[in-house]
Amino acid sequence: MDIINGVNIVNIGILLVALLLSMSIHEAMHGFVAFWLGDDTAEKEGRLTLNPFAHIDLYITILLPLFLIILGMPPILAAKPVPFNPNRLRYGDFGAALVGVSGPITNLLLAAACAPILHVVAPGTIIYSFITVMITLNVLLFVFNMLPIPPLDGSRLLYAFSPEPVRRILESIESIGIMFIIVILLLLMPIIAPFISGVSTEIINFLV
Structure with missing residues (x-):
């Protein structure tokens, strides 16, 4: 019966709205930057939008986290990757x-924009809870996605500044497939989680 408790429903709703909003802006920005750099692949596939349904993947956004929760494991979810053609981008x-x-x-930037709002809204309100979740969630998304592990976004930065042997290793890892890489991430979670938590806490403390 506790699962239908009003407070829990509100908290779940806040988390879902914050997640869909943050995920949509994150993915749309990939497409907008690619378009700005000369590649219109995302535009042709309808990904230059904040509509969350355009960025949801049945398996990695919905079924995978549900399956992990059922197994009692930490949920990992991802949005549908925004397609882009590196060969059509300026600056290689x-x-x-x-x-x-x-x-x-x-x-x-979303977390930083939300931080000042905490000082002008009353604690204990839905708006305060939503802003708190937005800050925490977006900082976590920033830290996690900047890990230099393919296919996470941070690997693109590592790829750009790495010598050819390292690039080949990154390409080999990425070619394995996202589901296998998610399994690897789950196995490494006992090592990765404390790092993500520690860095995220420092950033949040700085922002608020």
Whole structure:
């Protein structure tokens, strides 16, 4: 019966709205930056939008986190990757790096924009809870996505500044497939989680 408790329903609703909003802006920004750099692939596929349904993938956005929750594991979810053609971008690998980091940087800017609002709204209100979730969630999205592990966005930055042997390793990892990489991330979570938590806490403390 506790699952239908009003407070829990409100909290779940706040989390879902914050997640859909943050995810949509993150993914749309990938497409906008790619378009600005000369590639219209995302535009042709209807991804230059804040409509969350355009960025939801049945398997990695919905079914995967539900499956992990059922197994008692930490939920990992991802939006449908925004397609872009690196060969059509200005500045080559650096253009691809800009497309990659644009999403996480946008999450960090969203958190920074929300932080001052905490000082002008009353604690205990729905708005206060929503802003708190937006700050925490977007900082977590920033830190997690900036990890230099393919296919996370941070790997694009590493790829742009790495010598050819390292690039080949990154390409080999990415070619394995996203589901296998998610399994690897889950196995590494005991190592990664404390790092993500620590860095995120420092950023949040700085912002608020």
